[in-house]
Amino acid sequence: MSLLEARGLHVVHRRRGAAPVHALAGVDLVVAPGERTALVGRSGSGKSTLVRALLALQPLDAGTLVAGGRPVRPGRAGALRWFRRLVQLVPQDPALSLDPRAAVRDLVAEPVRRLEPAVAPADRAARVAGALEAVGLDDDLADRLPGQLSGGQAQRVALARALVTRPRLLVADEPLGGLDPPRRADALALLRRVSQEQGTALVVVSHDLAAAAALCPRVLVLDGGRVVEEGPADVVLAAPRSAAARALVDASVVAPVPSPA
Ligand SMILES: Nc1ncnc2c1ncn2[C@@H]1O[C@H](COP(=O)(O)OP(=O)(O)OP(=O)(O)O)[C@@H](O)[C@H]1O
Numbered sequence: 411m412s413l414l415e416a417r418g419l420h421v422v423h424r425r426r427g428a429a430p431v432h433a434l435a436g437v438d439l440v441v442a443p444g445e446r447t448a449l450v451g452r453s454g455s456g457k458s459t460l461v462r463a464l465l466a467l468q469p470l471d472a473g474t475l476v477a478g479g480r481p482v483r484p485g486r487a488g489a490l491r492w493f494r495r496l497v498q499l500v501p502q503d504p505a506l507s508l509d510p511r512a513a514v515r516d517l518v519a520e521p522v523r524r525l526e527p528a529v530a531p532a533d534r535a536a537r538v539a540g541a542l543e544a545v546g547l548d549d550d551l552a553d554r555l556p557g558q559l560s561g562g563q564a565q566r567v568a569l570a571r572a573l574v575t576r577p578r579l580l581v582a583d584e585p586l587g588g589l590d591p592p593r594r595a596d597a598l599a600l601l602r603r604v605s606q607e608q609g610t611a612l613v614v615v616s617h618d619l620a621a622a623a624a625l626c627p628r629v630l631v632l633d634g635g636r637v638v639e640e641g642p643a644d645v646v647l648a649a650p651r652s653a654a655a656r657a658l659v660d661a662s663v664v665a666p667v668p669s670p671a
Pocket residue numbers: 423424425431432433451452453454455456457458459460617
C-alpha cells in the first residue's frame with residue numbers, strides 16, 4: 411500500500427485586488443513506504459503550495475489526499491493527530507522554528523506531548539533520548555537553549571523534533587537553503603542516514619536539482635503548478651526531457667574554478 415497518495419490537487423490563491431493564481435493545476439503524487447522523492451522547480455512553480463497541501467495545511471480547490479489508506483481532511487487539530495504523527499515537516503529554517511526559551515529536551519519532547527498525550531513521562535524521555543541519538547546529538551546538549559547551539563546542532567534538533575513521533579514520512583522544505591557547502595553535505599548525509607536507518611520516506615523540496623538528486627533516487631519536476639517530468643534522478647539529470655528540467659540542470663552545473671594566473 412502507498413504511504414501517501416495525492417490525486418488531482420488543485421489550489422487557487424485568491425487575494426483581494428489581484429488576479430487569482432492557479433498554484434497547483436492537477437498534481438498527482440504517490441509516495442511508497444521508505445521512498446525518497448525530490449520535488450524540484452524554479453521559484454513560483456508551486457513547491458511550497460504543494461508542501462502545504464501534502465501536510466493538509468492548505469485548503470484544496472479540488473483533489474484528494476489519502477495517508478496509509480485513510481482520507482485526510484483538513485480540520486480541527488485533534489482530528490488530524492493521527493496524520494501529524496505519520497507525516498512530519500522538517501522546517502526550512504530550524505533556528506527560527508525553535509522556541510528560544512525552551513531547552514532542547516523540552517523542544518524534542520513537545521511533539522510527543524501534543525500528538526501522543528497518552529505516552530507516559532518515562533517513555534517520552536526515552537523517545538527524546540532515542541531521537542537525539544538518531545540525529546547524532548550528545549545527551550549533554552539536552553539542557554541547552556537554542557541560542558547556545560551551533561547552526562548545525564539547531565538543524566539536528568529540528569530533525570529530532572520531526573522524528574520523535576516516529577513518522578513514516580518526512581517532508582523537508584529546502585533543507586539546504588542558506589547552508590554553506592560543507593554544511594550542505596552534512597545535511598544531505600544526515601537526512602539520507604536517518605531515512606535509511608529508520609525506514610522513513612522523504613519528500614525533499616528544492617530548487618537545486620543536483621543536490622536533491624544526490625539524496626533522492628526519484629525526481630519530480632514542477633512547473634506552472636504541474637508535474638512536467640518524473641523519473642529516476644540520474645536519468646533526469648543526464649537527459650532532461652522538459653524545458654523546465656533542462657533549465658534546472660543548467661542552473662545546477664557548478665561553474666569551473668578559474669585556474670590561477
Ligand atoms: N498566499 C498567496 N497568495 C497569492 N499568491 C500566492 C500565495 N502563495 C503563493 N502564491 C503564488 O502561487 C504560485 C506558486 O507559489 P509557491 O510559493 O507555491 O512556489 P514555490 O515553487 O514554492 O516558489 P519559491 O521557490 O519561490 O518558494 C506563485 O505564482 C506565487 O506567487
